[in-house]
Amino acid sequence: MQMQRQDWAATALVAMALAVAGCGGEDGGTGPGRESVPEVPDHAEATVSGMVLSFTPEADTYIYSQSPSTNFGTALDLAVGGSPNQRIAYLRFNVSGLPTGAQVTDARLAMLASNGSTQGGGAIRKYAPTSSSWAETGPTWNNPLAGSDASSDLFVMGPVSSGSTYTFTGLTSSVTGNGRVTFVIRSTGSDGAAYRSREYGTSSQRPLLKVTFTAPSSVERYGIFEKQITNSKSYSNRFDFNVIELRGTFTAPSGKAHAYFGFFDGNGLGGQTGNVWKVRYRPDEVGTWQYQYSWSDGTPGGSGSFQVVDNGRYRGPLSTDPSTPWFFQDARGQNFNFRGYGMQFMALWTATQSFLQEASCVSDVLQTRAIAHGYNFVMLTSLDDRVGKGPVSWKESWWLNTTNTKVFNLPVWQKYEALLDQAKNNGVYVIQFAAMIRQGDQYAFNDFKVFLRYWVARFGAYYNFMGWSPTWEWPEIWTAADVNQIMTYAQSINPFPTMLSVHDCSDSHFAGWLDFSMRGAGGSSIFKNNNRLSGDQLAGCDAVGGVGTFVNQPIVGAEDAWEYPQGGFGKPTNATEVRRTVWGDMMAGVMPIYSEWNSQIGGTGTGEPEARRMFDFLYKNTNYRSYKQLNSLVSAGAGQIASGIAGSQYLVYDQNGGPITVNLSGASSSKTFAVLWYNPATGASTSGATVQGGGSRTFSPPSSLFGATSDEVLLLK
Numbered sequence: 001m002q003m004q005r006q007d008w009a010a011t012a013l014v015a016m017a018l019a020v021a022g023c024g025g026e027d028g029g030t031g032p033g034r035e036s037v038p039e040v041p042d043h044a045e046a047t048v049s050g051m052v053l054s055f056t057p058e059a060d061t062y063i064y065s066q067s068p069s070t071n072f073g074t075a076l077d078l079a080v081g082g083s084p085n086q087r088i089a090y091l092r093f094n095v096s097g098l099p100t101g102a103q104v105t106d107a108r109l110a111m112l113a114s115n116g117s118t119q120g121g122g123a124i125r126k127y128a129p130t131s132s133s134w135a136e137t138g139p140t141w142n143n144p145l146a147g148s149d150a151s152s153d154l155f156v157m158g159p160v161s162s163g164s165t166y167t168f169t170g171l172t173s174s175v176t177g178n179g180r181v182t183f184v185i186r187s188t189g190s191d192g193a194a195y196r197s198r199e200y201g202t203s204s205q206r207p208l209l210k211v212t213f214t215a216p217s218s219v220e221r222y223g224i225f226e227k228q229i230t231n232s233k234s235y236s237n238r239f240d241f242n243v244i245e246l247r248g249t250f251t252a253p254s255g256k257a258h259a260y261f262g263f264f265d266g267n268g269l270g271g272q273t274g275n276v277w278k279v280r281y282r283p284d285e286v287g288t289w290q291y292q293y294s295w296s297d298g299t300p301g302g303s304g305s306f307q308v309v310d311n312g313r314y315r316g317p318l319s320t321d322p323s324t325p326w327f328f329q330d331a332r333g334q335n336f337n338f339r340g341y342g343m344q345f346m347a348l349w350t351a352t353q354s355f356l357q358e359a360s361c362v363s364d365v366l367q368t369r370a371i372a373h374g375y376n377f378v379m380l381t382s383l384d385d386r387v388g389k390g391p392v393s394w395k396e397s398w399w400l401n402t403t404n405t406k407v408f409n410l411p412v413w414q415k416y417e418a419l420l421d422q423a424k425n426n427g428v429y430v431i432q433f434a435a436m437i438r439q440g441d442q443y444a445f446n447d448f449k450v451f452l453r454y455w456v457a458r459f460g461a462y463y464n465f466m467g468w469s470p471t472w473e474w475p476e477i478w479t480a481a482d483v484n485q486i487m488t489y490a491q492s493i494n495p496f497p498t499m500l501s502v503h504d505c506s507d508s509h510f511a512g513w514l515d516f517s518m519r520g521a522g523g524s525s526i527f528k529n530n531n532r533l534s535g536d537q538l539a540g541c542d543a544v545g546g547v548g549t550f551v552n553q554p555i556v557g558a559e560d561a562w563e564y565p566q567g568g569f570g571k572p573t574n575a576t577e578v579r580r581t582v583w584g585d586m587m588a589g590v591m592p593i594y595s596e597w598n599s600q601i602g603g604t605g606t607g608e609p610e611a612r613r614m615f616d617f618l619y620k621n622t623n624y625r626s627y628k629q630l631n632s633l634v635s636a637g638a639g640q641i642a643s644g645i646a647g648s649q650y651l652v653y654d655q656n657g658g659p660i661t662v663n664l665s666g667a668s669s670s671k672t673f674a675v676l677w678y679n680p681a682t683g684a685s686t687s688g689a690t691v692q693g694g695g696s697r698t699f700s701p702p703s704s705l706f707g708a709t710s711d712e713v714l715l716l717k
Contacts, residue, residue, distance in 0.1 A: 055093045055209045057198040058180075058360070059136035062089040063144055073136035076200045077114050078207075080122040080185050081192020089185040089195075090127065090145050092134065093209045094360065096418060097269065098178050099216055099226075106212040107171040109183065111195040112205045113160040119189025121157030121166055126150040126174040127184040133360050134182075149184065150174075160193050175211055178421075180360075218307040222314035222331060224461045225281045225306050227291065228268055231299060232275040238264035240406050241453050245296040248279040253287030253308075258495050262293070263457035270414030272400070280461040282496050283308040284316070284331070317463045317497050318429060320515065324625040325552055326532075326589040328516075331463070331497075337619045339612075341375035342562065342595025344382070344433035347394045355383060355394040359415040363422060371426045373612055378423060379558060379593050382432040383412050384471070386441040393438065398451070405443050406450045413458060424464045431467030431518070433503060433558065439477050445485055452490050460494045469503040469518060480509040487513050504558060506550045516554040519590065522562070522570025523581030526655050529560050529592075530584035530629070530641050557585045557592035563605040564597040571597070578607025579680055579711065582614045583653050587643040588629055613683045621676065621715060622651060633663040647671070647693070650716040653680075657710035660699045664716075667693025678713040679705050691716070 061073040065086040072079075079087040091109075098104070113121065129147035139145040155170045168185075175181055187193060196205040219225045227248070235244045246262030260281060267274030283289055286308050294301035316331025328336040343365060350358040362381060370378050385393035387402045400409045423430050436455065442448075459465050470486050471477065487500055491513045500513050504520030523529045532551050561581045564571035572578045578594065585592040596605035618624045627643045630650065634640035639656030647667045654660050667673070675688035686705050691697050701712050 051213050051215060053095070053097050053211045053213070055095060055211070056203075056206050057091045057209075058094045059092040059134065060090060060197050060199075060207065061136040061139055061145075062087050063139050063141045065141050068141035071137055071140050073138070074199055076197055077194045078111075078185070078197045079115070079192055079194040080187040081117075082119075082186075082188040082190050084190065085192060086141075087187075087192055088144070089122070090136075090139065090182060091185075091207060092129075092136075092180060092182045094180050095175055095209075095211060096178050098211070098213055102177075102213040102216055104172060104175050104177070104211055104213050106169075106210075107175040108210055109168040109171060110165055110208045110210065111168070112165045113162055113193060114196050115192070115194035116159070116161040117187070117189060117191045117193035118159045119191040120187060121160035121193045121195075122185040122187035123153040123156045124168045124171070124183055124185050125153055126171075127182040129182050132180045132182075133364050145182075145184075147182075157193075166195075171209075175209075218309045219283060220313050221284060221286055221308055221310040222282060222316040222463045225283060225289070225291075225308075227262075227279050227293065227304070229262070229277045229279070229293065229302070230275050231277055231295065233297075233299060237406055238277075239408055239454060240450050241296075242450070246277045246279055246293060247296065248281070248291060248293045250281045250283075251290040252283070252285045253289065254285055260460075260495050261453070261457055261493075263454055265414075266410040270411045272410050280457075282461040282463055286310045314424070314463060315427060318466060318499055319497065320499075320554055321625070326554055327591070327625050328499075328554055335625065336376075337615070338377050338556075338591040339375045339615045340377045340379070340556065340591060340593030341370040341373070341608075341611075342379040342433075342558075342593045343370070344379050344595060345392055345597070346381040348392055353390075353393075353395050355381075355396050355415065356411055359418070363419060366419060366422060366428075367426075369608075371423075371428060373608070374615075376427055377429045377431070377556075377591075377593070379433055379595065380419065380423075380430045382434055382436075383409075383416065384432075384434045384436060384438040384441070386437060389438065389440065398436075405447050408451075408454060417458070420459070420462050420465055424462060427464075429464045429466060430462075431501070431556070431558075432469060434470075434472040435468050436470045439471055439473065442471070442477055445482075448486065449489060452486065453493060456490060456494045460496050460498065463496075466499045467501045467516075467518065468498070469501055472503045473505070473520070474502055475505055480507045483507075484509060484512070501556070508550075514550060514553075516556060517550050518556050518558040520559040521557070522572070523560050523584065524570070524572050524577040526580045526584040526587075526639070526641050526653050527636070528570070528584065529557065529581055529590065530588045530631070532588055532590060555590045557590045559593075559595070560585050560590070561592045561607065561611060562595040562597060563607045565605075566597070572607065575606040575610050576681075576711070578605075579610035579614070580653075580655055582611045583680065583713075584641065586614060586618060586624065587627070587641055587651065587653060589627065610680070613680060616683075617678060617680070617713070621678075622717075623649060627651070633666075635661065644716075648717070650714075652712075652714040652716075654712040654714070655710060657701070657706065657712060659701070660712065660714050661696055662699070662714070662716065663696045664691075664693040665695055669694030673716040675699065676715040676717075677701055677705055678715065679709060680711050680713050681709045 062078050078089040080089050081087040128150040155168045160166050198206050237243050248260045250258045262277050262279030265276045265278050266272050268276035290305050292303040318328040321327050321329040346362050347353045350361050383397045386397050386399050396412050400407045474483050499515035501516050501518045503518045506517040562571045563578050565573050567573050572581050582592045594611035626645050630642040630644050634642045640654045642652045644650040671693040673691050678685040
């Protein structure tokens with residue numbers, strides 16, 4: 001089956017408090033160990049048969065009027081019934097795998113009755129829960145699942161008999177694409193019925209949602225074409241390209257041919273075992289593409305074609321803007337207004353630290369804290385802890401176990417791709433703090449090439465996944481030659497334009513592949529990071545630290561605005577210090593990522609709105625991409641920095657408050673400047689009287705705007 005990668009429907013935006021509730025443990029218990037991986041953790045028993053996807057619930061429960069304080073989330077049955085023994089059942093499914101543009105033509109729910117009723121098996125409706133990731137261990141009669149019905153009765157079941165399977169049809173309108181969907185079943189009959197739940201021991205008797213769809217006829221430009229192929233031959237290691245490799249050639253409408261390679265993918269849905277292989281491609285031309293595939297052992301291959309259209313949906317990969325090389329542009333030549341948010345230590349936000357159990361939590365954070373707040377560049381969590389060191393890491397990693405470096409954990413890769421799809425379809429670009437491997441887990445390069453090739457085969461086609469840092473603080477474990485060997489190889493086998501970087505020391509030896517710097521510096525005032533050079537001073541780095549000779553390339557402040565209330569590593573400790581750090585970064589042309597320290601479980605940091613306000617102001621009011629630092633025109637002693645376009649636009653940040661004097665001698669005396677005062681702590685602004693250039697000018701801040709706030713922003717243009 002060939003298809004375009006899934007298009008995640010936007011998850012319902014929920015007001016998540018996230019303080020542990022909403023993140024984790026909804027399935028109870030601890031996560032599986034490295035040696036024991038569920039076959040299809042994302043939707044157990046899911047199979048693809050033609051154009052049908054099947055899903056068991058990821059949560060189900062019922063509430064009972066006669067046991068008003070009891071939760072039945074772990075019960076083996078789901079009961080429904082009317083007065084006097086009222087029971088209401090809830091089921092949640094996570095629909096995934098629908099290709100972009102697919103049309104759902106039918107959705108139905110099959111359930112095996114464990115208790116019959118002559119008065120009927122209940123009426124089913126779509127339900128809109130307050131939280132899309134509600135925990136099945138929460139609802140009781142006294143505290144029912146928060147939310148409301150989202151439809152009228154979709155199907156009313158007639159009488160049911162114990163031991164028989166019954167199907168609720170007519171659910172098509174409730175399943176419109178990938179994402180979570182919740183159903184509620186109620187009955188008015190006093191003779192209640194019951195059905196097996198997802199906890200029942202025999203998998204064939206659990207509830208099963210079947211979704212029938214038609215595949216799209218085309219792929220979007222910069223989207224992902226995917227060809228799924230079955231090869232049932234026996235191989236010693238299907239992950240190792242030295243043993244067996246699926247190879248593809250893709251020919252564009254212009255006639256240009258591109259070679260790529262595929263990967264083994266178990267059962268194709270996240271299961272570790274199976275005979276499914278896939279090869280992907282990211283097309284960049286509109287029209288008819290041809291493809292051929294073959295096998296390195298001579299197994300017969302095949303060929304085909306697909307159509308590529310361009311509706312402007314995807315911006316395509318980022319690159320350095322040639323006119324303003326401190327910043328990014330997209331593949332269409334449009335400015336990319338960077339807004340960075342960090343999710344690198346998500347494991348400690350969860351109850352189990354099991355990625356296989358908590359991926360839905362990561363997805364919710366991505367949706368509600370990043371996408372919903374307008375962030376378009378996310379430093380996503382990684383699965384780099386190969387040997388299980390902990391304590392801030394996930395229990396699982398890219399690898400299936402701690403000993404075999406050439407066998408990979410397919411459920412982990414499948415769930416991670418779902419996050420990349422979610423980001424891609426919301427216009428969000430992704431880097432990682434330590435993308436590939438944790439410090440101390442490294443191994444011989446010739447073996448590591450198997451991992452690198454698998455990485456590129458699965459992730460290379462994602463236009464929005466970039467950076468690919470091999471670890472964090474690389475000089476602590478590798479030489480520059482080691483990093484060059486890894487990244488040069490990854491670059492050489494990747495047919496797609498992907499901007500590469502390394503955390504967090506951009507050594508001058510990396511000139512052949514490094515496209516942007518990931519700076520690791522702390523910050524507490526506007527001054528510390530108000531430059532394009534400083535970073536962690538690590539052995540092996542260029543003398544100037546984290547940026548080095550790449551000062552005129554884009555710089556991402558990967559750790560600059562990492563809020564750490566307890567103090568340490570020079571990081572900002574509160575909202576005020578975050579505010580000053582992000583303004584100091586951007587006024588030097590450095591693009592900051594706001595993050596919360598790993599101890600802030602659930603996202604208790606206070607600095608996030610500060611970063612958001614800063615991005616909003618600059619992108620709305622300034623020509624920031626053309627700015628250069630103009631600090632000599634204001635007083636550092638008074639707590640001031642300046643940036644702008646000499647002679648035409650000036651931006652001043654004052655962290656001490658009070659009057660601001662700006663030397664406008666570089667501007668013509670005939671130049672009239674509009675004056676805008678902005679309070680960066682509140683987002684309020686007001687205009688002042690116009691002024692002329694040609695000399696130093698002093699501006700007094702309006703007390704009504706700033707009050708007791710010391711931080712001031714002055715814009716002249």
